[in-house]
Amino acid sequence: MRFDIIKCHGSGNDFALIDARGLDLPDTAWADVARALADRAGPVGGDGILLLTDGAGAAAFGMRIFNAYGSEPETCLNGLRCVARAGLEALGLDTATVRLKTSEAEVARDADLAPGVYTVRETAGPATLAVADWPLHGEGEQIVDRPITRLLPTLAFTAVAIPNPHLIAFVDEVDEAELVRIGAICEAAPDWLPNRANVSFVHMRNDREVYVRTFERGVGLTNACGSAMGASIFVAGLTGRLPFDQPITVRNRGGLVRASASADGMVTLSGNATFEWSGSVTVKDGRAHDLIVTERRADEIDAWARI
Incomplete structure (x- = not known):
């Protein structure tokens, strides 16, 4: 055709x-x-x-x-x-x-x-925290800024759907090899995560700019993932790293977007x-x-x- x-x-x-x-x-x-x-x-x-x-x-x-x-x-x-x-x-x-x-x-x-x-x-949105909807089994009803031992016991994740599922971790430095390792675990669709998930490492450069690197479900490492950028800004507000409703520049391997998130889970990207x-x-x-x-x-x- x-x-x-x-x-x-x-x-x-x-x-x-x-x-x-x-x-x-x-x-x-x-x-x-x-x-x-x-x-x-x-x-x-x-x-x-x-x-x-x-x-x-x-x-x-x-x-x-x-x-x-x-x-x-x-x-x-x-x-x-x-x-x-x-x-x-x-x-x-x-x-x-x-x-x-x-x-x-x-x-x-x-x-x-x-x-x-x-x-x-x-x-788009609203972002939701109910991991049972993914589903993600065995980690309680919500995962907010805490480790998932099956992935990495020393790194805190927040689980959010927007509406596709994301695991967001804020890091001092983006370790791509570690991101790929964790992304591959999720991509294998284990029993506890049968529909897989996107995984992002987020580095806060300052209070006006962040960098997001994503292992995208069904793709692998990608230059950018829009919903991951939106989820990252929402999680930054949820965990007190950034205020809600503040315009932020989100950078990635592919370029940048202007972004903001509200406390009710709505995210706006301009790119x-x-x-x-x-x-x-x-x-x-x-x-x-x-x-x-x-x-x-x-x-x-x-x-x-x-x-």
């Missing part, structure tokens, strides 16, 4: 975006498309695929995401900005409610982070939704073939590179 795609990224979290409105494919087919297009050895590559879907009720349009391994998480806030841009432009809107897998989010065109950087503001190129590609027999690029957006690529 041949697809029109837009190669895009939010904070370096890169995807192939497909306008799937009116397309009737089973989830197993979309999972196959995701694995084929996300293959870094193939002609497209990425952390997964994004689908712009039809709206329902108050939602003007919807979003689905299938990651590089073919599974479907609840949301991806970096990907949401890209889908939001596509949906807003397609419908001629400045703001919209977006239907996600298990929730909704509010999106709007925002002031550019930097000249030429198309920027979207997104508000790029960069379209790099448009084209079409065939997916057949589990692989991507015959990519044709019809438009390159060098101005957007250069604008983001300057950040």
Whole structure:
């Protein structure tokens, strides 16, 4: 099957975006498309695929995401900005409610982070602390700033869902090898964590800036994870490290976003939704073939590179 795609990224979290409105494919087919297009050895590559879907009720349009391994998480806030841009432009809107897998989010065109950087503001939540909903077994009803001995008895975690599950640890220095080790334990879907979880190490640079590094469920180490950044800011407020409702710059391997979180668990991120190129590609027999690029957006690529 041949697809029109837009190669895009939010904070370096890169995807192939497909306008799937009116397309009737089973989830197993979309999972196959995701694995084929996300293959870094193939002609497209990425952390997964994004689908712009039809709206329902108050939602003007919807979003689905299938990651590089073919599974479907609840949301991806970096990907949401890209889908939001596509949906807003397609419908001629400045703001919209977006239907996600298990929730909704509010999106709007925002002031550019930097000249030429198309920027979207997104508000999602509320974040929840009930680990039984994940489920995460054997650690009580909530985990707030305390060790999980099965992961690392000397490191304090906070467990939060937004709505996809995150384990957040504040560290003096990001040890990527340790992050990968812990992320791999969660990725293996042990009996006590059957649906896995995203794991993030957060380093507070000062009271206005933090750095987040994430092992993303279904992806591995990633340049950025939007919901992890939102969860990290909420946990910073929850644990008294930062005040709620204070604008924060969140940096990651892929760039940065502006962020804030409220005491009621709502998080707002404002970040790029960069379209790099448009084209079409065939997916057949589990692989991507015959990519044709019809438009390159060098101005957007250069604008983001300057950040």
